[in-house]
Amino acid sequence: MGRALQLRAATAEDREWIHELRHRVYAEELGQHAPNPAGRLRDGLDGDNVYLVAARGADRVGFVSLTPPWLGRYALDKYLTRDELPLLNEGDAFEVRILTVEPDRRASAAAPLLMYAALRWIAARGGRRVVAMGRTELLGMYRAAGLRPVGRTVHSGAVTFEVLTGDVSELTQRATDRYGTVLERLRSAVDWRLDVAFAPRPDGCEHGGASFSALGTDFRSLDRRHRIVMADVLDAWFPPAPGVRAALADDPAWAARTSPPTGAEGMLAEIARARALPVETLAVGAGSSDLIFRAFGQWLTPESRVLLLDPVYGEYAHVTERVIGCRVDRFRLRREDGWRIDPAELSAVVGSGRYDLVVVVNPNNPTGRHAPARELRSLIAAAPARTRWWIDEAYLGYAGPAESLAGLAATDRRVVVCTSLSKMYALSGLRAAYLVAEPAVAAHLRRWTPPWPVSLPAQRAAVAALRDPEYYRDRWLRTHALRSQLAADLAGLDEALVVEESVANFLTVTLPSGGPSAAQLVSECRRHDVYLRDLSPLSPQYQGRTVRIAVRDTAGNARIAAACRAALDELSPAWRPLALTAQPVPAAGSAL
Template identity: 45%
Template sequence: MLIKTLTPYAPTPPSSFRSSSFDETTYSISLASAEERQQVYWLRHQIYASELGQHAENPGGIISDVLDQENHYIVAKVDGLVIGFISITPPSARSYSIEKYFQRSDLPFNVHRNLYEIRLLSVVPQHRKSCLFLLLAYAAFRWVESHGGTHVCGMGRADLMKLYQRFGLNALPQITKSGDVRYQLMHAAVSKLAERASGYAHRLQRSGLEVDWQLPFPFQKPAPCFHGGAFFTAIGETFQTLERQSRVINADVLDAWFPPAPSVIENLTNNLPWLLRTSPPAGCEGLIDTISRVRGVGKNKILPGAGSSDLIFRAFCHWLTKKSKVLILDPTYGEYCHVLEQVIGCQVTRFRLDPANAYEVNTEALKMELVNNYDLVVLVNPNSPTGRHIERVDLQKILSSAPVDTRIWVDETYMEYVGASESLEQYAAYSENVVVCKSMSKVYALSGARVAYLCAASHQLESLRAITPPWVVGLPSQVAAVRALEDETYYQARYSETHQLREELSQGLTQIGWKVFPSVANFLLCELPEAGADTEAMIAACRAKNLYLRNPGNMGGEPNRRLIRVAVKDADTNGRMLEIIKSVSCRSHQKSVT
C-alpha cells in the first residue's frame, strides 16, 4: 500500500535505524528478522519506558524479555525501518505474558493447544492515526488463523479497549496495572474474529494504501470455490454407504448420465488389482499418443493433467500475477473466477451475458472487447451454466482479431455434445496465443478418473511441462481415457440420446412453469416462476427428497434469486426429477397463495 509523505519517528534512533527519507515509500508487512528485532526492542523502550512509563528507562535503551525467544514478531516497515509491530505467543511457549499478572488457574477461559496470545500492538506516534493499528492487528489475526488457532487472548490498555473491541476481542473483568498503565484481559474465538476480518480487509483495500505483504500466507484467506457434489452428504462422505447412490439424484453436478464405454469397464474390471498397485507411465506417453491420433494434432502440442482444475491452477498460477488483466464471461464456470480473484488476485473484467438475450454471447461486442490488451481471456464454450455455444467459424474470426500477446484460453469441457468438428484443437495447435482445455469428465463419463489435457502450440506448453509432475494421471485413469478415446461410436450414440433427453426434460420443466433457456450440453439453466419458491427454497425442498440441484448464483452474473441449473439424466431419472419438482412447486405455490 503506497504511503505518501511519511515523516520519521521523533526520537533519534541508533545509526542503523535511520532513514534519510520516507517520501514515496511503501509499507511492508513481514516477520521480523534478527536485525529488525533489535529495532523492535529499541522501539519497545521508547514507547513503554520513555513514553508510557510502564518500565523504567535503562542505559541500553532496549526492552526485551524471555518470551522473545519464543514469540513471533510481525513488523510494519518503511524503507527497512520498523515503525510498528505486534507480537504473537504460540501455545508451544512455556507461558503467556498475561501469566505475569494472572494465575493460569484464575483465567476465565481454557488454556489449550490452540490458544495464541497477541501482545504489544505498537505504532510510532507519527503513524497512530493511520491504518497501521488495523493492519498489524489484521496481520496477527491472519497469522493465528493460518496456523490453526481457535482462540486468542491478551491484555489491552484499558483506555483503548473500545479499539480492541472493534477488532472483535471481548473485554473481561480482570484488570491489572503495569507501571502507569492499566490493562484489561481480553479473549476471543478466532471464528468470531473472522466475522470482522472480512470487513478489515475490505476497509484496508478501500483506504488507498498498498501493502507489500511478505508474510508466508495470503492477505485474505481464499474463499473456497463452491462446486456441486452436495449429494455426497446423502450418500456418505466416507464411502461406507455407496449403495445409497440409487436413492439420490445428483443433478447438482454435470456428470454424464451414461456409463463409460464397455471397453473402459472391461479393461478396468479385468485388470483392477494390477492397475491399482502399478505405477503408470510417468509422462502419460500412451495417453498422449492416443489423443494425438484421435484429435489429429502433434504429440508436442498436448499436455495432460489430472482434470481441468489441475491444469487451470497449474497454468494460471504460473502465467499470471496480481497485475495481470483477465477477461472472463459472466456468468461462467466458477473455478475461473475463484483462481483468478481469490487465489492469484488478478484484475478481472467480466463480459456480462444478458438474460434478456438468453445469455447468448454477443460476438461483435466480444470482438471489440478483446482489443483492450488483456493478458488472458477465458472463454468456456459451450458455456456453463448457460449452455450457450459460439460456433467455431465465428469464434475463430473473433480470436484471429485479438492481439497476439493476449493469451486466450478456450474451455471445451462440453464440446463433444455439440460435435467434435466444432472444436478449436487443431486451430490452437498452430496458433500463437490460443490454448484449448479439454476435460474428459463430462463427455466420456470419466468424472471420477480426473483426466484432461491442454492442446496448444508447443511454445505455449514448454514452461508448463517443466512444472508438470511425473505420474500426473493415475494408471486406471490413463487406461480408461485411452479406451474411451478409441470408442467414438459408443459415445456419439450417447450424445444423440442426450439431446433427446434434454429436450424432453426441457418440455417437462416448461410445463411445470419454469422458464428454460436454450442449451447444447447436458444441462439446462432455468428461471423459476415469480409465484413460488426462490432458488434456495427450491433447492432445499428438493434436497429433502434426495434431489440435488445447483444454484448458479455463485458463478457470477447479475443477482437473480430465481435461477437454477439442472443436469440431464436418463429417462427414468428425469421422470423422477420432474415428479419431485412438480410436487415441491405445487406446495410452494399453495404457501404463497395462502
C-alpha cells in the same frame, strides 16, 4: 429456538412495522425527513427492495434493506449521478440501505448480525460489490466491518452520510478472520431462516455439487447412491464405453499397486491419433481443474488482467480472483440476447489491449450456449498480440468436433484449448483431461507437470474411451433426446417457469419473480433426494431465481420432474412476498 434472535426475509406482516420504525428513527429522532401525520415513511424502492428482519419471538428488533443491481436503480441515484459514482454502472453492486434497530435494542447483536446477514444474502446472489450510505458519526463501525469511503458525502435533512463500498469476498474474509469466533458463538444461538448458509465455504467457492455429502464423503454409505438423483453435477448419465469398463475390471489389484507411465505417453499418443494433432502440442492433467491451476499459476500474477464471461464456470473466478488475486473484469452475457456472445462487442472490449488472458467456455457452462468456431477465430485474429485466449471445450462433443479450436491452438501461441474427458466420456471419477497449445507453450507446461499426473486406471480408461467414438456419439445423441423430454416435462409443471435448453447435458429453470427462490427450490427438492444446482452465487444475472439441472436417464429425469412438482406445490402456498408494496412518498430517504 424459543427467544433466540431470528434472522429472516421480511413477510408482508412486517411492512407496517418497518414503515413505522423508519418514521420514528429518520423523521422524529434524526431529522432526516419531516414528520408526517401517518407516522410512516415509504419510498419508491419499497416495492422492489428485499428486507431482512431480526426478531425475538413476536418482537421485531431491526431490519436492513437491500437493493439488487437487476432493478437498474438505487437510492443513491437521488443524490449522485452515475458519472459522480460510476461503480453503480458496473452491474454487480448491491446497495445496502436503512440498517435500523429499535432504540432499546441498539446495544444488542442485532445490528452486526443484520449487516452480516445482508453480506451473506448478497454473496448468495452473486454480488461482488456492496455500496451504501453510512452516517458520519457511525463511520468507525462501518470501517471496522471493512467498508471504505469513496470520497463522496451526501446531505439529507439534518443528517450527513458518507458513501461507502466494499468487495464482497474481502468483506467476507474480514468477517471470518476478525469476527469468526464471535460468529461461531452466535451461530448456535441464532435462528437463521435465510435461504443461504450461515457461513461461507472456507475457500469461498462451491466446487462441484453438494450431492456427494448426502452419500457420505467417508464412503461408508455409498448404497445411498441408488436413492439419490445427482443432478447438481454434470457427470454423464450413461456408463463409460464397454472397452473402458473392461480395462477397469482387468486385474484392478495390479492397476492399484502399479505406477503408471511417467508422462502418460500412451494416453498422449492416443489423444494425438484421435484428434489428428501433433503429440508435442499436448499436455495432460488429472482433470481440467488440474490444468487450469497449473497453467494459470504459471502465466498470471496479481498484476495480470483477466476477462471472464458472466455467467461462466465458477472455477475460473476462484482461481483468478481468490487464488492468484488477478484484476478480473466481466463480459456480461444477457438473458434477453439468449446468453449469446456478441462478437462485435467482445472484440471491442478485448481490442482495448489491457487483457493478459481471456477465458471462453464453449459451449458455456452454465448458460449452455455455443459460440460458432468461425466467430471465435475471427475474434482471436483481430485481438492484440499480447492477449492469450483460454478456450474450455469440456462439452464440445455435444456441439460437434468440427467446432473445436484445437487446430488453431496447435499453431497459435496465443491460444490454448482445454478439454476434459470427464463429462463427455463418463470419466469424472477418474480425472483425465488434456490441453492443446503451440509446441513451445505445451512444452513449458509439461516441464511444470509432476511425474505420474494421471493414474494408471485413468490412463487406461482414457485410451479405451478414445478408441470407441461410435459408442459415445450414440450416447450424446441420446442425451439430446433426454434433455428435450426433461425440458418439456418441467415446462409443463407451471407456465410461469422459464426452461432454457442448452446444447449440452443440462438445462436451466428460472422461477418467476414473486415466487420461491432458487435456493428454496433446491432445498425442498433435496427432501425428495433430488439434488439440483442453484446458480445464484455465480452471477447477479440469475437474480437468485435460476437452477441448473443435469440430464439423467429416463427414470432419473422422471424423479427430477416429480420432485420439482412436489417442491413447487409445497413452497408456493406458504410463500409470502419478501418485498414491500411500493407506496411512493416524497419524504423518503436512505441510510445505512
